[in-house]
Amino acid sequence: MKAFSRQSINPCIIATQYAVRGKLVLEANGIQKEIEEAKKKGKTNPYPFDKVVYCNIGNPQICNQQPLTYPRQIISIVEYPELLNHTSFFPKDVINHAKKIINSLGCTGTSGAYTNSMGVVQFRKSICKFIKRRDGTAPSPDEVFITDGASTGIKMILNMLISHPLHGIMIPIPQYPLYSAAISQFGGFQINYYLDESKKWSTDMTSVRKVYEQAVEKGIQVKGFVCINPGNPTGQVLTVQNMKEIIEFCYEKKICLLADEVYQENIYGEIPFTSFRKVLKSMRDEVKNTVELVSFFSVSKGFYxxxxxxxxxxxxxxxxxxxxxxxxxxxxxxxCSNVIGQEMVEIICNPPKEGDESYPKYINEKMSILNSLKRKAKLLHSVLNECEGITCNEAMGALYLFPKIKFSNKYIDECKRKDQQPDEVYCLRMLKSIGVCVVPGSGFGQKDNTYHFRIAILPPENEIQNIANKIKIFHTSFMKEYDH
Ligand SMILES: Cc1ncc(COP(=O)(O)O)c(C=O)c1O
Incomplete structure (x- = not known):
């Protein structure tokens, strides 16, 4: 048998699924290629649209979101210190910050050398100050690990928690599929707790406790509880009360709390973001000093x-x-994690302060991105809710909407007969009809007999109304066709 055959490859890898870059996206890439090739050869475009609009993933810059000037200027200098001879080209605070980073990188000042395994200590100190501004108290730099995106850290922690097929991790459903993928990869047991769609995707502790008890009855040792706040794909923001209940639960059951807080700066509604760390610190001593908490941050999201x-x-x-x-x-x-990524974390956690030369531009860029995201979230939310057969909770945070579609029994039965997922067929049809690539709800998990899709709110603002209109027209005709 070959070393790399279906029979010999690690079955946990084969079982692993990741919808955000799955079947639909491959199809979308194929379509985009066909359009480009037709154009190159002077042939007619086989599709009724000029390009695929990728709403499948929270990848802001692929949708033309411009990078912030301040971090890019600093990183340019750190990568090419010759630029320090052209100081008139950069604001003073940029030059100073770049010099500090160069000094932090050891005697050679180069990002081309390995660093401390946890990341450059001065960078970790900046992260601690950022956390102090956010939570009121600072952790120690020894409690901070800089990673290649949040994904690497999440996988490391899950890998450490799972060492037996009966080691269970509780994850929200719907979830970001990194969690199901990593649990499957490490051979653990995925325990689904369902978010309550009728209550704006909140975490219902009665059902959390029930699911926990059922897992324990099956002989599962529950080791981790994942919370994604703000939620992906569901866009909810937890209230402090809800967070306290979750912490109490983890305390009582001696479970490690994994707080995925990568969308902490993406807030559009009334409920502000509060970190699990801050809430934990506000609780009574035996809770505050015992609950094992790992919280994750990323430079991939927010306004950056x-x-x-x-x-x-x-x-x-x-x-x-x-x-x-x-x-x-x-x-x-x-x-160590990649050093430019480390620098980016440091800069995002240590932005210009009021009075600094770069401050007005930084704030202007930050607010225009966040305000635009908020407007786009509201617009898509209202157009989706105008579609007959769609109901959609608002995005209080994060970068997505997760609308529910009510299909007819006739359509669902037809899909079942053909061994197809109703929401996947719908999303494929949407892609081929209007070129909008979204991800079927089945990729994130959803309650049985409910159907959703996830759409990122990231397309440029001058295109979003048009995209929303196209979705509405597509949806109406799809529903008519299947006699809904
Ligand atoms: C909830 C959540 N956690 C973690 C990640 C991973 O982000 P990254 O590895 O880019 O930091 C993502 C990416 O979309 C996410 O949505």
């Missing part, structure tokens, strides 16, 4: 959207020194 830089960190609370040393060892096996 620097997905390709692969920068992120995780910060730990109440993790004992043995476990921390194992984390250090795991980080060391990778030597």
């Amino acid at each position: 959207g620097e997905c390709g830089k692969r920068g992120g960190y995780f910060q730990i609370e109440n993790i004992n020194s043995f476990a921390r040393s194992q984390m250090y060892k795991m980080a060391s096996i990778n030597l």
Whole structure:
């Protein structure tokens, strides 16, 4: 048998699925290629649209979101210090910040050398100050690991928690499929707790407890509880009360809380973002000092959207020194995370302050991105709700909407007969009819007999109304065709 055959490859890898870049996206790439080739050869475009609009993923810069000037200026200088001879080209604070970063990178000042496995210590100190501004108290730099995006940290933690098929991780459904993929890859047990769509996708503790008990009855040892706040794909923002209940639950059951807070700057509604760390610190001593918490941050989201830089960190609370040393060892096996990503994390966590030369431009760029995201979220939300057969909760945060579609029994039966997923067929038809690439709800998990899709709110603002209108027209004709 070959080493790489269906029979011999690790079955956990074969079982792993990741919808955000799955079948629909491959199809979308094929369509885009066909359009481009037809254009090159002077042939007629086989599709009734000029390009695919990728609403499948939270990748802001692929949708033309412009990078912030301040971090890019600093990184340019750090990468090419010759630019320090052209100081008139850059604001003073940019030059100073770049020099600080160069000094932090050791005696050579180059980003081409490996760093400390957890990331450059001065960068971790900046992260601690950022956390202090946010939470009122600072962690120690020894509790911060800089990673290649949040994904690497999430996978490291799940890998450490799972060492047996009966080790369970509770994840929200719908979820970001990194979690199901990683649990499957590491051979653990996925325990689904369902978010309550009728209550704006909140976390219902009665059902959390029920699901927990059912898992324990099956002999599962529950080791982790994942919370994505603000939610992906569901866009909810947790209330402090809800967060306290979740922490109490983790305390009572001795479960590690994994707080995925990568969308913490993407807030559009009434409920402000509060970190799990801050809420934990406000609780009584035995809770505050015992609940194991790992929280994740990323430079991919927020208003910075620097997905390709692969920068992120995780910060730990109440993790004992043995476990921390194992984390250090795991980080060391990778030597270190990429250094430009590390720099990006430092700069995002240490932005210009009022009075700095770059401050007005920075704030202007930040607010125009966040305000535009808010407007786009509202517009898509209202157009989707105008579609007959669609109901959609508002996005209180994050970068997505997750509308529910009510299909007719006739259509559902027809899909079942053909062994197809109703929401996948719908999304494929949407892609081929109007060129909008969204992800079927089945890729994120959804309650049985409910159907959704996830749409990112990222297309440029001058295109979003048109996209929303096209979706409405497509939806209406799809529903008519299947006699809904
Ligand atoms: C909820 C959530 N967590 C983590 C990630 C991973 O982000 P990255 O690895 O780019 O930091 C994503 C990316 O979309 C996400 O949506």
